[in-house]
Amino acid sequence: MLKMEGVSFSYHRSKPTIKDLDLSVEMGKITTIVGPNGCGKSTVLKLASGLLKPQTGRILLNGENISYLSRRSAAKQVSVLFQNSQIPDMTALCAVEAARYPYQSPFAGCTKEEKEMSEYAMELTGCKEYWHKHMAELSGGERQRVFLAMIYNQDTPLILLDEPTTYLDIYVTYEIMELIRYLNKRKKKTVVMVLHDLNLALQYSDSVILMNQGRIFNIHSTGDDQILESIRTLFGVEVRSFRDNQNSYYCFAQSVDNDKIILD
Incomplete structure (x- = not known):
C-alpha cells in the first residue's frame, strides 16, 4: 500500500533530514515510528501524505507515485492528522x-x-x-x-497520525488509543503513526520502526524480544519489560548513569 524507495529529503541543503529511505508498510496493521527528537519521524509522515515532495526516490500509494496524484485523488487514499493541525x-x-x-x-x-x-x-x-x-x-x-x-x-484505507496523544492526560490518551485500535481492527484501516511514548507504541502497534538521523535503525514486530535491545542501543538506556495477564507489554527505561527510573 505505502512504499518508499530511496527517498531523501532536506529542509536545508547542508543537512539531510531523510537519507535514502526504503520502507514498506503492511496493509491492515498499526505501524509506529519512534526515535530521538529530530530524527525525521514527522517528516516521513509529511512525505507519505504528499505534503512534502522527495528530492530523490519515489513514494508509492497502491502502486501509484504520490507526486503525480491530484490532491483530490491522494485524499481518497490517505488521511492525516499532524501534531499541530490547524483548528478549523x-x-x-x-x-x-x-x-x-x-x-x-x-x-x-x-x-x-x-x-x-x-x-x-x-x-x-x-x-x-x-x-x-x-x-x-x-x-x-x-x-x-x-x-x-x-x-x-x-x-481512506491509510491513516497517518503524528503524535495523536500530545498534551492529553492519561485517561484521554488511552481513550484516543483505543479509538485508533478500533479503526484498525474493526474498520480495517491501515495506521502509521509517530509516538514518543514507548509503552503506547509497544501496546498498540503490530510493528515498530526505530529511526535515527534520517534513516531506519531497525524494524521489529512488537512480539519480538529483540526490540528491547534495539531500544537500549538507540536511546542509550537500560530497558526492563514485563507482560501482564492480558499480555500487554510494558517497558521501563533506566538511565545508564544513575538509578533513576523513567517510565517511557
Missing part, C-alpha cells in the same frame, strides 16, 4: 462534514447521505454530543475526537 474556524459538525470534500462536487454541499455519514462518524468517535460547539471551544481531548471523526469520515 467552524463547528465540530461542519469540520467533520468538510472531511467529505474528496467525494463532493465543488459546487454542491453535503448530501443527505453524507450528513448521515458525518453524524455516524461523530457517534463512533464519541463526539456527537458537542457537534454544535465551535472547534476553538473544545478541550484537547474533545478536539482529538473530532479530528479522528474527520479522518474516519474521509474514509
Whole structure:
C-alpha cells in the first residue's frame, strides 16, 4: 500500500533530514515510528501524505507515485492528522462534514447521505454530543475526537497520525488509543503513526520502526524480544519489560548513569 524507495529529503541543503529511505508498510496493521527528537519521524509522515515532495526516490500509494496524484485523488487514499493541525474556524459538525470534500462536487454541499455519514462518524468517535460547539471551544481531548471523526469520515484505507496523544492526560490518551485500535481492527484501516511514548507504541502497534538521523535503525514486530535491545542501543538506556495477564507489554527505561527510573 505505502512504499518508499530511496527517498531523501532536506529542509536545508547542508543537512539531510531523510537519507535514502526504503520502507514498506503492511496493509491492515498499526505501524509506529519512534526515535530521538529530530530524527525525521514527522517528516516521513509529511512525505507519505504528499505534503512534502522527495528530492530523490519515489513514494508509492497502491502502486501509484504520490507526486503525480491530484490532491483530490491522494485524499481518497490517505488521511492525516499532524501534531499541530490547524483548528478549523467552524463547528465540530461542519469540520467533520468538510472531511467529505474528496467525494463532493465543488459546487454542491453535503448530501443527505453524507450528513448521515458525518453524524455516524461523530457517534463512533464519541463526539456527537458537542457537534454544535465551535472547534476553538473544545478541550484537547474533545478536539482529538473530532479530528479522528474527520479522518474516519474521509474514509481512506491509510491513516497517518503524528503524535495523536500530545498534551492529553492519561485517561484521554488511552481513550484516543483505543479509538485508533478500533479503526484498525474493526474498520480495517491501515495506521502509521509517530509516538514518543514507548509503552503506547509497544501496546498498540503490530510493528515498530526505530529511526535515527534520517534513516531506519531497525524494524521489529512488537512480539519480538529483540526490540528491547534495539531500544537500549538507540536511546542509550537500560530497558526492563514485563507482560501482564492480558499480555500487554510494558517497558521501563533506566538511565545508564544513575538509578533513576523513567517510565517511557
